[in-house]
Structures are given as structure tokens and as C-alpha cells.
Amino acid sequence: MKILHVCAVGFTVKNLLKPQINYFLSKGLSVEVACSPGLEVEQLQQQGYIIHTIQTERRIDPVSNLSSVYQLAQLMRERHYDLVHVHTPIAAVLGRIAAKLAGVKRIIYTAHGFPFHDQSSKSQYRFYFNVEKFSALLTDLILSQSYEDVIKAQKSGLCPPEKIRYLGNGVDIDRFNRDRLNTAEQAQLRASLGIPNTANLIVGTIGRLTRKKGSEYLIEAAAKLLTQFPNLHILVIGGQLNTDPEPFQLELVERIQKLGIENHVTLTGYREDTPELLGLLDIFTLPTFTHEGLPRSILEAMSMSLPVVATDIRGCREAIVHEETGLIIPPQNSEKLAEALSKLLSNQDLRQAYGKAGRKRVEAEYDERIVFERLQTAYKDLDVWPK
Missing domain, CATH: 3.40.50.2000 (Glycogen Phosphorylase B;)
Known part of the structure; x- marks a missing residue:
């Protein structure tokens, strides 16, 4: 099984995604990343992680965003991933569009907090909700870090109820002791x-x-x-x-x-x-x-x-x-x-x-091992886990 994680910056990979990447590498899966270049990316590459550098802005910029979609789709076609797993608001939208254009078999989105929330203005809420609703059409499964977002997505009609489930968040309780x-x-x-x-x-x-x-x-x-x-x-x-x-x-x-x-x-x-x-x-x-x-x-x-x-x-x-x-x-x-x-x-x-x-x-x-097991179950449910 070949997985590509898509996010905006190496900071996310190093500080949020690295534990789950290590977990699935230990299971014998192929796990790669696409994100913007930077110091963290260079450090991770030196450690042996496969990271493809594609500039991905953390803001709406039509020219740059289209370039990112094109490069991501090209990478996905060349590398033949079984699953694309996207993170962070802008990169998650661009990554899903690219994955759909490239014909990737399965697309998962981890919502590290939907960009619309109770502190948003009405216009911001409406805009980001509509962007997320459109992007949900391109997604096989949405994994939420919070129960609150699961309930909000189901009640608001963001996506069919069966398309979103709780993932949670976790830490290494042995290291943080x-x-x-x-x-x-x-x-x-x-x-x-x-x-x-x-x-x-x-x-x-x-x-x-x-x-x-x-x-x-x-x-x-x-x-x-x-x-x-x-x-x-x-x-x-x-x-x-x-x-x-x-x-x-x-x-x-x-x-x-x-x-x-x-x-x-x-x-x-x-x-x-x-x-x-x-x-x-x-x-x-x-x-x-x-x-x-x-x-x-x-x-x-x-x-x-x-x-x-x-x-x-x-x-x-x-x-x-x-x-x-x-x-x-x-x-x-x-x-x-x-x-x-x-x-x-x-x-x-x-x-x-x-x-x-x-x-x-x-x-x-919140033991991170619980989160890894939920994620593994999600992959299996999408029928992309190796038999």
C-alpha cells in the first residue's frame, strides 16, 4: 500500500504527522509526503523520509494554488498512490482536487479543526463552510480531531453522516511522563x-x-x-x-x-x-x-x-x-x-x-496508539489495506 500525505509546510509533518507516519512505516507500508520546501523538510529528508517539495501557500492565491494542484496531480500520476491523505485547510482542498484529477483510488481528509467555527464572522463562516462542503464531494472519508466537528458536519449537511468519523488526537504518553x-x-x-x-x-x-x-x-x-x-x-x-x-x-x-x-x-x-x-x-x-x-x-x-x-x-x-x-x-x-x-x-x-x-x-x-488504531481501521474500511 502506497500513501501520500499532503500538507502545507514541513512544520506540520515534523510536529503533527511524524508519529503516525512512523507507525505505518513500521507496518511495512510506503508513506510519502508532499509539502512546501523548508528547513524541517530538509531535516526529515536527511532522516530518510520521502518528501516531495511542492510549494503550497497557506492562503488563497489563485495562480500559486493552481500551480500547486498541477504539480500535485503530476506527482500522483507518476507515483501511483493507493491513498492520498490531506491535512491543513488550503493544502487539503488543493490536494483533494489534485487527487481527483489524478484518479487516485481513495482520498482521506483529516480535519484538524474545520476553518469555520463559532468565532468566525458570518461571511467567513459561509465562505469556508461552502469550500469544505464542495471539497467533501471529492473525499471518501473525513476524519475529525474533535467530536464537536463531527456533530457539526452531520447536523449542517456538510457531508453524508457516514462520510465523517471521529479520529481524535493523541500523544506519546511514555515520552510525556x-x-x-x-x-x-x-x-x-x-x-x-x-x-x-x-x-x-x-x-x-x-x-x-x-x-x-x-x-x-x-x-x-x-x-x-x-x-x-x-x-x-x-x-x-x-x-x-x-x-x-x-x-x-x-x-x-x-x-x-x-x-x-x-x-x-x-x-x-x-x-x-x-x-x-x-x-x-x-x-x-x-x-x-x-x-x-x-x-x-x-x-x-x-x-x-x-x-x-x-x-x-x-x-x-x-x-x-x-x-x-x-x-x-x-x-x-x-x-x-x-x-x-x-x-x-x-x-x-x-x-x-x-x-x-x-x-x-x-x-x-488520548494515547496516540488509540489514534493509530482508529486510522488503521479507517484505511481497512476503505479497502486499501494490504490483504
């Missing part, structure tokens, strides 16, 4: 990041530095909290992609400086040691306010036995059980974020209770 941490190495990591010795409470977040991830609300909340918790430190894990349509890092740095809290904030940039970084935290937060499926960062934090504060949007409210594994707050509200963080910062026993419950929830619901 607090018991693996080494105390001396954690102390060295903390020192290397320049976190002051006086910082006895650390709140962190993970995500690309885009406006929609809501890191500015965390910075504003931190400024409010420093009077009550003068030794608080904020760890922002993640960087900014060159391809991000809304670069935000400079604006975030300026905001930190304007609030005068530079000594209380560390921006780590992109890192490979996420479990160890999470191990430094007392609380994890994801103040995102828009396009999410089921955030892996939340699952990683829960797997590391951390309490989580996140916003009342799709995916976040599904992963977190309010007042059991964490707290759910309104989006784009630094005041409510500060209140929730204050509640947890003031109560170590509550933090530990939420963290313990979060770990148990991840073990039961």
Missing part, C-alpha cells in the same frame, strides 16, 4: 533559559507565535498577577514560522516591554525538548481564541500531570474537564485568565489534583 524527568537535568535546563532562582511559580504555554494563539492575553494576565505573585515567571514555548500569514513575535515582545515585565517572561523559540520544558511548569495555559481541532499541546501538558487553563472554544473544551483537569475561561479575556491562574497559583493541592486527573484522562482517551 513526569516520572522520566531528571532533577539535575531540569535544574540545568532552567538555568540555561535564564529563569531567575527567585521564580517559584512558572506558567507556560506552547504554540506558534501568532495572534490567534492568544499569548498576548497571557502576558496581560501576568502583568495583573505580579502584584499578588511577585516571583511568577512566564514561559512561552514556540516560535514564528516564515510562512505565517500573521507574524506576531515583534508585537508580542513590544507588549512585554511596554508592560515592563521583561524579567518575568522567557520566549524559548522552537524547541525539541517539550516534555522537559513542560516539566518546569506549575500550570499550563492555552489562551487561543480561534481555529483549533483538539490541541496537542493541551494533551501533552495533561500527560505531564499539569493543570490546564484554556479557553471555551472547540477542542479545548473537549479535552479539559472543567474543575476536574483544569479550568475553562472565556476567550480574549485577560481578566478572566488572571483570575483562573490566580486560583491555581494560590492552591498547590488543587494544582496537583487537576494534574493527576489530567494524566489519567490522557491515558484513557
